[in-house]
Amino acid sequence: MGVKERKERDKLEMRGRILESAHRLFLERGFDDISIRNIAEAIEYSPATIYLYFKDKNEIIHALHQDGFRLMNEHFQHLTAFPRPFERLIEMGKAYIRFATTHPQVYSLLFMRGEPIEHIIHWLQDEWLEGDRAFETLKQTVMLCKKDGYFPGYDPQALSMLIWSSIHGICALRISGHMNHVKPARDQNLSLDDVMLSTFDVFTQVLGNLKKQ
Amino acid sequence: MGVKERKERDKLEMRGRILESAHRLFLERGFDDISIRNIAEAIEYSPATIYLYFKDKNEIIHALHQDGFRLMNEHFQHLTAFPRPFERLIEMGKAYIRFATTHPQVYSLLFMRGEPIEHIIHWLQDEWLEGDRAFETLKQTVMLCKKDGYFPGYDPQALSMLIWSSIHGICALRISGHMNHVKPARDQNLSLDDVMLSTFDVFTQVLGNLKKQ
DNA sequence: TATTTTACTGAACACCGTTTATATTTTTGC
DNA sequence: GCAAAAATATAAACGGTGTTCAGTAAAATA
Structure with missing residues (x-):
C-alpha cells in the first residue's frame, strides 16, 4: 500500500508551498514581513499548521538562505569563461557586487544577518557548506593568480579573507545605507552604485599592483 | 516665576533618565531587549509616558547611536601621538578594530543596522555629521600619506572609501558570525580575533606596498 | 477657590512566534 | 463494515512588541 509514500509526498508538497509563500513574501515585501501569520494566510491555513512542517521560523529562514545561495x-x-586567473578574480568581484546590488535583500539575508548563520551553528553541526564552497573557489582563484606572479609572499588564505572582507564591506555599507551618507557622496550627488563601483575600481588597482616584475 | 524653567529642567531630566535606562538595557542585555516596555519598567513609569518625551523608539535609538559615536x-x-601619517593610518585601523571587538553591540548599532541611519535620513536633514567628521579624518590622514609618497596616483576620496569598506568588512563579518564559520578558520581552530587580525595584517602589507620607490 | 493646563496611565489596537488542548479526518486492524 | 488508533488541522491562549487615546489626577494660573 502506497499510503505512506503518498503521505510523504503530501508532506513535502506542503513544505514546498510554505517555502514558496515565504519566498514570495520575502521578495515582494522584504524580510520583516515574513511572519508565520503572513505565510499561513497566504497558504490559507492556520498559523499553528506551519509548525507541523517546520520546527520553527528559523528553519524556514534557513531554507530561504539556501535558496539565496543558489541564486x-x-x-x-x-x-x-575567463581563463586568466587575475581577470577571473576581478570578474568574481564584479559578479559579487552585481549580485549584492540587484538582490540587496537576499544579500543581507546571506551575509549581514546574524540569525541564519546562528541557526547553522546550532543545528547543522557547525558546517556552513555553501560558505565553505564559495570561499574555497575564491581561494583557488587566488592561488592560480599566485602562479601567474601575482600576490608574491602573501598567504592565500589570509589574502582571500581580505578580498572577501573588502568586497563585503563595500556591499554591506551600501546596503545598510551608510556609504551614501558620508558627505562627499552626498555633495557630488553620486549614485549609490557609482560610489560602490569606484571603490571597487580602486581595489582592483591595488590588487593589480601586487605583482612581481 | 521660575516654574517654566523648572519644568523644562524636569523634562530634560526625565529624558535623561529614559536614555540612561535605554543605554543600560542595551549594554547589559543587547539591542533586542531595548523595548519601550522594558525602559518604562526600569524607570517605573507606564510605557505611554515614554511618548511624552520621545516621538518614537527611533528617537531613543538615535540618541544611543550618538552615544556610541562618542565612545x-x-x-x-x-x-x-603618531606623527608619521602612514603609521597613524595603520593605528587608526587597529583602533577601529579594537573598538569593534570590544563593543560589538555598539559597533553593529553604528554601522550594521539600517534603522538608525534611516532615521537620520528622514529627520535630520540628511546630514550624518558624526559620520562625515570621522570619514574626513580618515581622508585627511590618507592625504598626508600621499605627501609622504604613499598611494601615488590614487584618489584620496575613493581610497579612503576603500579603506573604510575593507576594515568595516572585516569587523562586520566577524560580528555577524560569518567570518569564523568558513572552513579554514574552523579547522585551524583560530580564534575570532586571530582571523580578524591576520586579515588586517595582510591589509597593512598591501597598503604598505603602495609607495613610490 | 475655580479653572485651565500639565503629567500620567489603563486599556486597547494590531501585530509577532509559539504551544496546547480539542476537533476533525484518515488509516489501520479486526 | 466498524471501532480504535493515528494523523492532521485549528482556535485560543501566552507572553511579547510599538503605539495611540480617552480619561484621571495633580499642579499652576487667574
Missing part, C-alpha cells in the same frame, strides 16, 4: 551561485556560473 | 571617538583620541 548567488548562478551569478558566478559565467566565470569559467 | 568610538574616545578610541581614536591617542592617534595624534
Whole structure:
C-alpha cells in the first residue's frame, strides 16, 4: 500500500508551498514581513499548521538562505569563461557586487544577518557548506593568480579573507545605507552604485599592483 | 516665576533618565531587549509616558547611536601621538578594530543596522555629521600619506572609501558570525580575533606596498 | 477657590512566534 | 463494515512588541 509514500509526498508538497509563500513574501515585501501569520494566510491555513512542517521560523529562514545561495551561485556560473586567473578574480568581484546590488535583500539575508548563520551553528553541526564552497573557489582563484606572479609572499588564505572582507564591506555599507551618507557622496550627488563601483575600481588597482616584475 | 524653567529642567531630566535606562538595557542585555516596555519598567513609569518625551523608539535609538559615536571617538583620541601619517593610518585601523571587538553591540548599532541611519535620513536633514567628521579624518590622514609618497596616483576620496569598506568588512563579518564559520578558520581552530587580525595584517602589507620607490 | 493646563496611565489596537488542548479526518486492524 | 488508533488541522491562549487615546489626577494660573 502506497499510503505512506503518498503521505510523504503530501508532506513535502506542503513544505514546498510554505517555502514558496515565504519566498514570495520575502521578495515582494522584504524580510520583516515574513511572519508565520503572513505565510499561513497566504497558504490559507492556520498559523499553528506551519509548525507541523517546520520546527520553527528559523528553519524556514534557513531554507530561504539556501535558496539565496543558489541564486548567488548562478551569478558566478559565467566565470569559467575567463581563463586568466587575475581577470577571473576581478570578474568574481564584479559578479559579487552585481549580485549584492540587484538582490540587496537576499544579500543581507546571506551575509549581514546574524540569525541564519546562528541557526547553522546550532543545528547543522557547525558546517556552513555553501560558505565553505564559495570561499574555497575564491581561494583557488587566488592561488592560480599566485602562479601567474601575482600576490608574491602573501598567504592565500589570509589574502582571500581580505578580498572577501573588502568586497563585503563595500556591499554591506551600501546596503545598510551608510556609504551614501558620508558627505562627499552626498555633495557630488553620486549614485549609490557609482560610489560602490569606484571603490571597487580602486581595489582592483591595488590588487593589480601586487605583482612581481 | 521660575516654574517654566523648572519644568523644562524636569523634562530634560526625565529624558535623561529614559536614555540612561535605554543605554543600560542595551549594554547589559543587547539591542533586542531595548523595548519601550522594558525602559518604562526600569524607570517605573507606564510605557505611554515614554511618548511624552520621545516621538518614537527611533528617537531613543538615535540618541544611543550618538552615544556610541562618542565612545568610538574616545578610541581614536591617542592617534595624534603618531606623527608619521602612514603609521597613524595603520593605528587608526587597529583602533577601529579594537573598538569593534570590544563593543560589538555598539559597533553593529553604528554601522550594521539600517534603522538608525534611516532615521537620520528622514529627520535630520540628511546630514550624518558624526559620520562625515570621522570619514574626513580618515581622508585627511590618507592625504598626508600621499605627501609622504604613499598611494601615488590614487584618489584620496575613493581610497579612503576603500579603506573604510575593507576594515568595516572585516569587523562586520566577524560580528555577524560569518567570518569564523568558513572552513579554514574552523579547522585551524583560530580564534575570532586571530582571523580578524591576520586579515588586517595582510591589509597593512598591501597598503604598505603602495609607495613610490 | 475655580479653572485651565500639565503629567500620567489603563486599556486597547494590531501585530509577532509559539504551544496546547480539542476537533476533525484518515488509516489501520479486526 | 466498524471501532480504535493515528494523523492532521485549528482556535485560543501566552507572553511579547510599538503605539495611540480617552480619561484621571495633580499642579499652576487667574
